[in-house]
Amino acid sequence: MNFLFRTVRTASAAFRIKACTSVRYYANEAPAGLSDRLRLSFALPHQTIYANAEVQQVNIASTAGDMGILANHVPSIEQLKPGIVEILENPTTIKRYFASGGFAMINPNSSLDINAIEAFPLEDxxxxxxxxxxxxxxxxxxxxxxxxxxxxxxxxxxxxxxxxxxxxx
Amino acid sequence: MAFSWKTAGITYLKYTQICARAVRNALKEEQRLIAQKRDEQGIKYAKWENGKQGELKPIVPQQHS
The missing domain is CATH 1.20.5 (Single alpha-helices involved in coiled-coils or other helix-helix interfaces)
Structure with a gap:
């Protein structure tokens, strides 16, 4: 019984060490050498707004809170609230759309896919x-x-x- | 508040549909008329037999309960 307990303990200690080595850090810790530009695809069922376009930053309103996405962001899937999708194409050109809701997929290769049912520029x-x-x-x-x-x-x-x-x- | 519609028995698809409709209704007249055509969607089907098209029937959406 005592022996069994010891084996379990060793096994759990080994597991803990293994778990520690696979911890993921923030986006700036992602492997270097990737593109420093974010590639954005923004699509609606009836229209493509951006098709793999290089942009600087995208700000979205996700159900988990507002977030800004740069290149080399941690991969994640976010559900969008009805809210603004703000695209910083470069430091001087900012486009704002209001999206009715959908999903944003942040991929490991600095590409971002946003799908929404409806999205229109704010001036519409x-x-x-x-x-x-x-x-x-x-x-x-x-x-x-x-x-x-x-x-x-x-x-x-x-x-x-x-x-x-x-x-x- | 964010997901209170779930307790009322509304599915995610229905929820996005309501959001999309609300967004379309908030547009300026010109854009709204174009966008609203996307609101109503339907399916028609016909059975083909011996190379001939049968009667074309619309599929009536089931009332959500």
């Missing part, structure tokens, strides 16, 4: 339409009879509020 939105739709959604959220209708209206409220704050920046 009408503040007037947002205001009326927000008021309507808020009314439905508080007066709807079924829980599902209320939930739908609350999602819409969230989208319009995100749009409002995006346009007020």
């Amino acid at each position: 939105f009408s503040l007037e339409a947002i205001r009326t739709n927000l008021a309507e959604a808020q009314r439905i959220a508080s007066t709807a009879s079924t829980e599902e209708e209320k939930a739908e209206a609350r999602i819409e409220v969230e989208v319009y509020e995100a749009l409002q704050s995006a346009l007020s920046k």
Whole structure:
């Protein structure tokens, strides 16, 4: 019994050492020699906005929080909230899109794939339409009879509020 | 608040659909008219028999319960 316990202990100690060597560090610790430019693909079901274009930085609103992505970022998959996708093509050219939600895949080779259902440049939105739709959604959220209708209206409220704050920046 | 729709029985696909529709409805008139054509999508099917196309039937989406 004692022997068995010792073997288990040795095994777990060995495992701990092994686990320590495979710990992953922050993005700036990624292997050097990769491209220092981020390659972005930004696609909608009906349109390709960027196809493997070299950009400097992309800022997204993920469900885990807002994040900025540079080249050599740690690989990750992020779910997008309805919010701004900000693309810094170079230090002077910044493009802002409002995406309805989707996914961003940060690949190990400094490429970034963003998929969304709808995304439009901020200037395509009408503040007037947002205001009326927000008021309507808020009314439905508080007066709807079924829980599902209320939930739908609350999602819409969230989208319009995100749009409002995006346009007020 | 972020995922409260899940408890109301709304799936992720339905959620993104609602978000996309809301975004389309917030556009300026000109862009909205183009975008809204993407809102309604449908499928029609026809059975082919002996090289002839049968009756073309639309698939009516099931009511989400």
